[in-house]
Amino acid sequence: MARTADKLISDIRKEVSSGILKPGDQLEVTALAERFGVSRTPIREAIRTLVESGVLETRPRKGSFVRVLSAKQLLDLFQVAAELEGMACRLAALSLTKENVEAIERGLAKCTQAAEIQNNAEYAMANLDFHTAIHNASGNDWLIEQLRQLQINLNSYRTMPYEIRGRLNKSTDEHKIICDAILSGDGEHACNLMRDHMMLQGKRLPSIIATLEQQKNN
Secondary structure, eight states, X not given: OHHHHHHHHHHHHHHHHHTSSOTTOEEOHHHHHHHHTSOHHHHHHHHHHHHHTTSEEXXXXXXXXXXXXXXXXXXXXXXXXXXXXXXXXXXXXXXXXXXXXXXXXXXXHHHHHHHHTTOHXXXXXXXXXXXXXXXXXXXXXXXXXXXXXXXXXXXXXXTGGGGSTTHHHHHHHHHHHHHHHHHTTOHHHHHHHHHHHHHHHHHTOHHHHHHHHHHHHO
16 A cells, blocks of 8 residues: 555656646546546545645645645745756766766757647656756756755746747757757856746746636635
8 A cells, every 4th residue: 555655646746747737736536546546545645645745735625736836935946946956057067977968968859849849748848857867967966856856846837838939949949058058068157047047937927826826715
């Protein structure tokens, strides 16, 4: 039972991180049990654990939902992520290996392909691959773990600006110049570019969050 619940926790985290489950989405125990082919008991156990870790939240008489952050919480989170992502770029530029370069370029290629066909779901996964490749290239295990924890709450919000016309192409262009800076060894420039990239996303979201909070209170 514990192993089943652990797998469910991992699967639900991935769906939140990739944007399949979005902030404010309700988690129905029966529907999840049917979808994952398990009983309702491990689903309830997984949901309880995810509520305790802050990925999900409960609302009186309504059930469990993907946690909705306030506009301030989200901007605070993006500020922290922007600094840590920038640090990862700076460190990556100083210690690139052949494998690091290939992983970063592979992530960028996936972003480009998804943007060309305007596929938001594929772009969300490609975006994770690109950023994760940079994190790993930093070679700093503490930084990698901190960014992994941040991604759990952050990534579901990253997908929201993709609905804005032209955003996928713009995001890919930003990724390309970040990649070029890292691969050329210009860590400070890559750091600044990544900070700007992250904060631009964060600044687009308060209006979306206001809408989510209104739905939450209805």
